[in-house]
Amino acid sequence: MNQKLYMVSLGPGDVELLTLKALNAFKNCDAICVPTKSKDNTFAKSISHKIVTDALKLLDIEKVIIPVYSPMNFDKQDWINEANILIESSKKYDTICFVTLGDAAIYSSIYYLLDILKERDKTLYSHCEIIAGVTSFSAASARVQKPLCLGDEQLFIRPINPRSDVKTTEILMRPKIGMDTKELGEGDFYTFENMNLENEKITPFKIEKVKKYMTLFLKFAKRD
Template sequence: MENGKLYGVGVGPGDPELITLKAVNTIRKCDIIAVPRSGESEKVAFSIAKGAVNDIECKEIVEIDMPMTRDKDILNASHEAGANILIDLIKKGKNIAFLTLGDPCIYSTYIYIHKRVLSKGYSAEIIPGVPSFCAVAARLNEGLVEGAEPLHIIPASYKGASEGLDFKGTKVLMKTGRSINKVKESLKEKGLYENAKMVQRCTMDGEAVFDSLDDVDESSSYFSIIVVKDKE
């Protein structure tokens, strides 16, 4: 029996109309849909795909345990176990679409599985999606960078994020989470606070646009992205 293949499918930021045609066709041709068992974003990813692929609920759904933790030992063990579950299906000739919000190459849980499947000699392919920060820029109705301006993607709740604000060019702050007040303080210290805008749940139900961070607090959604332009 010929082996199947794993596809990491980016479903875009929220609006089903922003899923690529290639992503839709990949989901349709796959035998199995894989989603992580934990994490709000992954439930949203399936909901988005459902809005674009009518028969997705007729497919076999496999949940992969992906705990929400930063403990490296726990994460490595779960990623290894998840990869092995999918490899067993691949060896049975199954093609699998692993759904991920946005693009699989940007802070996705999928990429850890992808690397392990490849390292064990099996086929895996990434199907790109519209990144959330591109949707945010479109919602703000402005570009991210022009000419020779650099673009920096910064995980705002992790160590070193404040130093990233010193980079020249546009800063996109992702993974803010409950660190939003700390992020606001860092922006004020760097003199960038007035240059920051935020979109919460971009292209999803409950979308909110903040031209100022004054109205943003720790109750803000997990799906929030801040765009910070250089001082003029």
């Protein structure tokens, strides 16, 4: 079997904010796994289902839809059950999608599911691709025509009801060419140079000197 799992970011509710990559994943897959908070696996209240349905209509295609009961209780057993649905679905269908609202990098359960897949189905884990999307706050900023950061401002994303100590991921942008990166501190750094462009380089640590303006650093929160 030629397994493939796409973790598809759906954007914040408007089908026109889906990426071409997301639409291509829908075109190429055999089934789409869609979260629902309803115990009876119906989709009456599912925003994700509405976006997926709109996208399939736009593409004029039909796909098998697999409900994934996702009560959003932040409970490991729920994530295990959800991951099991992905594992079982991938035994039946070569290419499957799992969808998540907004962008997958922002408070999405997909990384909890991936941790479980890594333990339980290494092959499926290694055949997973995450498709980035538009975040709710990018779309919100555009709707009111107000930028999130300008000039020397910085941007905070704050969980309103944290369950434990709040850890921070830093996004470091707009470096000076030739600058020494010592001042950025130490931590779990990645460096992205010319991402998606010619001469792309992604380094799993902090480079010492900045060579290009199109350089972005991510300093990930310390996770166990």
